[in-house]
Amino acid sequence: xxxxxxxxxxxxxxxxxxxxxxxxxxxxxxxxxxxxxxxxxxxxxxxxxxxxxxxxxxxxxxxxxxxxxxxxxxxxxxxxxxxxxxxxxxxxxxxxxxxxxxxxxxxxxxxxxxxxxxxxxxxxxxxxxxxxxxxxxxxxxxxxxxxxxxxxxxxxxxxxxxxxxxxxxxxxxxxxxxxxxxxxxxxxxxxxxxxxxxxxxxxxxxxxxxxxxxxxxxxxxxxxxxxxxxxxxxxxxxxxxxxxxxxxxxxxxxxxxxxxxxxxxxxxxxxxxxxxxxxxxxxxxxxxxxxxxxxxxxxxxxxxxxxxxxxxxxxxxxxxxxxxxxxxxxxxxxxxxxxxxxxxxxxxxxxxxxxxxxxxxx
Numbered sequence: 328x329x330x331x332x333x334x335x336x337x338x339x340x341x342x343x344x345x346x347x348x349x350x351x352x353x354x355x356x357x358x359x360x361x362x363x364x365x366x367x368x369x370x371x372x373x374x375x376x377x378x379x380x381x382x383x384x385x386x387x388x389x390x391x392x393x394x395x396x397x398x399x400x401x402x403x404x405x406x407x408x409x410x411x412x413x414x415x416x417x418x419x420x421x422x423x424x425x426x427x428x429x430x431x432x433x434x435x436x437x438x439x440x441x442x443x444x445x446x447x448x449x450x451x452x453x454x455x456x457x458x459x460x461x462x463x464x465x466x467x468x469x470x471x472x473x474x475x476x477x478x479x480x481x482x483x484x485x486x487x488x489x490x491x492x493x494x495x496x497x498x499x500x501x502x503x504x505x506x507x508x509x510x511x512x513x514x515x516x517x518x519x520x521x522x523x524x525x526x527x528x529x530x531x532x533x534x535x536x537x538x539x540x541x542x543x544x545x546x547x548x549x550x551x552x553x554x555x556x557x558x559x560x561x562x563x564x565x566x567x568x569x570x571x572x573x574x575x576x577x578x579x580x581x582x583x584x585x586x587x588x589x590x591x592x593x594x595x596x597x598x599x600x601x602x603x604x605x606x607x608x609x610x611x612x613x614x615x616x617x618x619x620x621x622x623x624x625x626x627x628x629x630x631x632x633x634x635x636x637x638x639x640x641x642x643x644x645x646x647x648x649x650x651x652x653x654x655x656x657x658x659x660x661x662x663x664x665x666x667x668x669x670x671x672x673x674x675x676x677x678x679x680x681x682x683x684x685x686x687x688x689x
Contacts (some may be wrong), residue, residue, distance in 0.1 A: 330462045332375035333524035334531050338540055346438040346559070349376050352542040361545035362637045365513065366682060369472030370541035371534050374519060375527075378441030379465055380448060383431035384456030391432050394448060394585050395425060396577040404429040407493045407508060411568065411576045412444050413586030417593060418567060420444055422556050422576065424510065426495060433461070439559035447585070466527035468520040470538060471546070473682040475516040478537040482520075482530055483507060488688040490518075500530060513549035514681040516688075548634050551643055554604065554676035560632035561602060561645050563615060569593055570600050570647060600628060601653040604674040607642040607661065609635065611669045618662045619646050619671070627652045630661060638679045646673075 330349065340352035352373060355361065364370045382391060391399050397410035407426045411419050421440025426433040436444045445460065452458045470478055476487045483498045487507075490496055495508035503526045511517025522530060550557055561571055568577060568590055577590070607613065617630040633644030652659075655675040660668045 330376065332373050333466050334373045334375060334468070334527060337528065337531050337535070338373070340542055342542075342544075344543060346376065347442055349438050351376055351438060353544045354542045355540050358544050358548065358635070359637050361539065361541035362548060364539040365472050365515065365541060365545050365549055366638060366679075367473065369470055369475040369478045369538040370545065371478075371531070371538040372469035372471065372541055372543075372546060373531075374467040374469040375462075376438040377467060378434075378436035378438075378445060379461040379467070379521075380434040380436070380445060381431055381457070381459040381461050382434060382448070383459075386453060386456055387430075387432055390453065390456060391425065391434075392581070393583065394451070395423070396581075396584050396586075397425075398578040398581050399425065399427070399432075402427045405495055407495060407510065409576060411573060412440075412447065413568070413584075413590065414443075414447070415586055415589060417586040417589035419558055419562065419571070419573060420447065422558060422573075424508075426508065435467075437558070451585075464523065465521045466524045468522070468527060468530055468534065470516075470518045470520070470534070471511065471513050471541075471549070472515050472517075472538070473686040475518055475538070476688050478534060479507065479518050479520075481537055482533055487518075500526060505530070512555050513546065514553040514555075514677060515549070515683040516686075548636055548638075548643075551632075551634055551645075552636055552638060552677060552679045553681065554678070557632065560615075563631050563647070565600070565647065566602075566631070567593060569598060571602050598650045600647045601650045602631065602645050602647050603653040603655075604676055604678055605644055605646055605659070605661075605671045606636075606639060606674055606678070607633075607644070607669055607671045609641050611642050611661075611671075612664045613642060613644060613661060613669075614664050617664065619648060620660045620662070620668075621652070622658065622660065624660070627659070636678070643678060644671075646671075 342353040344353040395410040505522035613633040628648035636643040
């Protein structure tokens with residue numbers, strides 16, 4: 328599933344970030360500028376690097392029920408949901424978005440999980456079903472920010488206020504069809520636009536005049552601030568559904584799903600380590616694996632990821648700690664990349680208040 332976005336010709340990022348065989352646009356200007364636009368106005372993102380997989384056939388519903396941890400039985404047409412996809416040992420492969428198109432389902436992966444999810448879905452496909460890669464047929468534009476709905480209204484031929492969260496609707500631009508999903512990953516208003524590559528190029532040009540293009544750096548920081556899963560950062564070597572706090576993406580009452588037996592065994596064994604957010608001083612340099620200790624110096628866990636948050640003016644991260652230490656407001660110590668002990672404090676999510684919570688569509 329190697330892929331190059333058709334929208335790359337319209338931008339030149341100053342830095343990129345690898346994701347398997349992909350190179351994602353990381354920053355176009357600076358983290359601070361793009362983050363400020365995301366949290367205060369709206370940004371335009373190229374989400375074409377995500378995997379787009381079509382599941383169709385008479386047994387599509389049964390197959391999706393088997394492969395996803397969420398219950399799709401009551402997922403109505405023109406609606407979507409988030410779900411985990413696990414391997415047989417219950418290790419998360421990705422957080423996917425499942426769209427019910429009535430006669431078929433679309434599975435959208437992250438850039439990091441696209442290969443693993445594609446392999447799992449194709450290897451377990453049964454007769455009478457089709458699993459097809461749609462990456463070349465559709466490009467994906469993203470809008471995130473408190474005024475993303477206002478920007479979307481420049482190209483959508485319907486009243487964007489009627490589009491429910493996790494819903495999607497058809498639209499057209501100068502007679503050419505596309506469709507829009509209201510999803511959002513930063514707790515701001517968020518939309519995804521799915522269009523044929525040629526049309527997507529036209530839409531990018533129009534929307535770039537209304538919203539600032541942004542890379543994945545600002546997006547990941549904003550996602551971390553509201554504790555949206557970033558599996559490529561937080562799984563590490565020891566991560567699983569329970570330790571990462573991904574239980575909300577699993578419907579344990581489902582009769583069966585891929586990896587359920589192993590997940591139930593993990594659950595029966597109980598919690599050992601859990602993941603908690605923390606903040607540190609803006610100049611503190613941390614990396615995955617940095618040791619976390621209680622005030623008296625007893626090691627209680629490790630850092631799994633850390634990014635600078637312009638919204639907090641601090642380093643913001645996640646740590647995997649012994650379960651009895653995963654509480655908010657604890658003052659702990661972490662050994663930085665230079666071997667020096669630095670103070671940190673644990674936090675409850677969300678770590679910032681999104682502006683969209685106080686912005687009404689008018």
